[in-house]
Amino acid sequence: MKDILISGASIAGPALAWWLHHHGFAPTLVEKAPAPRPGGHAIDIRGAALDVVRAMGIEDAIRDRRTQMKGVSKLDADGNEVWRSEEMTISGGSFGKQAIEIMRDDLSRILLSALPDDIEIIYGDSVVSLDEAEAGVAVSFEKSPARRFDLVVGADGLGSAMRKLVFGPDERFLHPFDVVLAPYSAPNIIGLEDWQLTYDSGTDSCMIYTAPGNRDLRVCFGFSAKLGDVPADRAGQMALVRRECGHMGWHVPELLDAMEQSRDFYMGPMAQVRMDRWTRSRIALVGDAAYCPSPLTGQGTSLAIVGAYALAWELSRSPDDHAAAFARYEERMRPFVSRNQAIAELTRDPRFSEDPGYYVEVIEPAMEAAEYAVELEGLG
Ligand SMILES: Cc1cc2nc3c(=O)[nH]c(=O)nc-3n(C[C@H](O)[C@H](O)[C@H](O)COP(=O)(O)OP(=O)(O)OC[C@H]3O[C@@H](n4cnc5c(N)ncnc54)[C@H](O)[C@@H]3O)c2cc1C
Numbered sequence: 001m002k003d004i005l006i007s008g009a010s011i012a013g014p015a016l017a018w019w020l021h022h023h024g025f026a027p028t029l030v031e032k033a034p035a036p037r038p039g040g041h042a043i044d045i046r047g048a049a050l051d052v053v054r055a056m057g058i059e060d061a062i063r064d065r066r067t068q069m070k071g072v073s074k075l076d077a078d079g080n081e082v083w084r085s086e087e088m089t090i091s092g093g094s095f096g097k098q099a100i101e102i103m104r105d106d107l108s109r110i111l112l113s114a115l116p117d118d119i120e121i122i123y124g125d126s127v128v129s130l131d132e133a134e135a136g137v138a139v140s141f142e143k144s145p146a147r148r149f150d151l152v153v154g155a156d157g158l159g160s161a162m163r164k165l166v167f168g169p170d171e172r173f174l175h176p177f178d179v180v181l182a183p184y185s186a187p188n189i190i191g192l193e194d195w196q197l198t199y200d201s202g203t204d205s206c207m208i209y210t211a212p213g214n215r216d217l218r219v220c221f222g223f224s225a226k227l228g229d230v231p232a233d234r235a236g237q238m239a240l241v242r243r244e245c246g247h248m249g250w251h252v253p254e255l256l257d258a259m260e261q262s263r264d265f266y267m268g269p270m271a272q273v274r275m276d277r278w279t280r281s282r283i284a285l286v287g288d289a290a291y292c293p294s295p296l297t298g299q300g301t302s303l304a305i306v307g308a309y310a311l312a313w314e315l316s317r318s319p320d321d322h323a324a325a326f327a328r329y330e331e332r333m334r335p336f337v338s339r340n341q342a343i344a345e346l347t348r349d350p351r352f353s354e355d356p357g358y359y360v361e362v363i364e365p366a367m368e369a370a371e372y373a374v375e376l377e378g379l380g
Helices: 012-022 048-055 059-064 104-113 161-166 234-245 252-261 300-317 322-341 343-347 356-371
Strands: 003-007 026-031 042-045 072-075 081-085 100-103 120-123 127-133 136-141 147-149 151-154 174-187 196-200 205-210 216-224 268-273 283-285
Touching: 003 012, 003 136, 003 147, 012 026, 012 104, 012 300, 042 048, 042 104, 042 300, 048 059, 048 300, 059 100, 059 104, 100 104, 127 161, 136 151, 151 161, 161 283, 174 234, 174 252, 205 252, 216 234, 216 252, 234 252, 300 322, 322 343, 322 356, 343 356
Parallel strands: 003 026, 003 151, 026 120, 072 196, 151 283
Antiparallel strands: 042 100, 072 081, 127 136, 136 147, 174 216, 174 268, 196 205, 205 216
């Protein structure tokens, strides 16, 4: 058993490909986007995930690209500062911790660059059907000719097409929090320097912060919406942001204008994926596709990296018995996933955005307890 197809090349996909290759498998990545996808907010690598990137030899490259923010201010509807902290940011937590905050696209680029040249990456394509047989899986693609693989892994994110194809419709597994997030990059039109802002209009809010170097801002609007209310097309999604957030004052009108020009606008529901099993027959899911904890936990990327490691490790322990490897992967990851998904309940508390003390006294200890709640073998 050698050839493994991985659908999705953001975080979980390339991390899994790296570790599978390391253990002597031949992974192939297929990514729907025509090239590595730009965009995404600051994400965090914590706890066991740090041990994994260290073992891959990419920790320094990641630290070199980490965000450089020196603090956060909360602004009221008129743009006046209500409170500030120079000890933490909302997105990255308290300073002085081991955790690394980095932009999603920077991390994805570093993971993709770390892949050996003989790993095939097919961009601009996706799996349309799987036909499982005794000896493997016959895979049909939207564009490429059909091929056979020994195993197939879905690392295709929250809206995973692989999950729908193999396990069933979203309604069974997606638990939405009825909030939609719309992050994008904009030129630094407000002259912010190494800083984060949360702007609260009274009814809605947005978060704004500098990308490393201060040339660009990352802006993220968040508002109430049901899963079914999110249009599939970019123009419809931007129109929804304008409809929901157009009433906001301060610099929001300029930031909304910049959204129209943004090359990396992204819209995603705030939701968790909860499944009883992440594997079936010759197919497995990893990362957000399997167990997205939602941005409310700040742990999606760490779960994806650790999950990728654990899956590759278990396959390496029994390369000719994928069923046993899948069972061990489920067993190893289940408590880690449950513990990290539970953080969402704590961050949904209104005190999370109102009281910096709540973050330090309640959220941070819970995260610290969860980030190492998995036993990883073989990391040296
Ligand atoms: C553009 C983008 C912006 C994001 N912004 C944020 C953010 O601001 N805040 C946050 O907390 N999280 C964000 N995320 C999610 C975050 O990256 C994940 O929570 C986490 O890092 C786990 O990564 P993942 O690889 O499991 O999933 P993802 O990072 O979601 O990656 C899934 C990958 O699969 C690809 N894909 C999707 N469908 C198919 C298909 N049918 N065939 C092939 N490939 C497919 C996608 O293009 C993507 O590259 C974003 C993800 C993306 C793709």
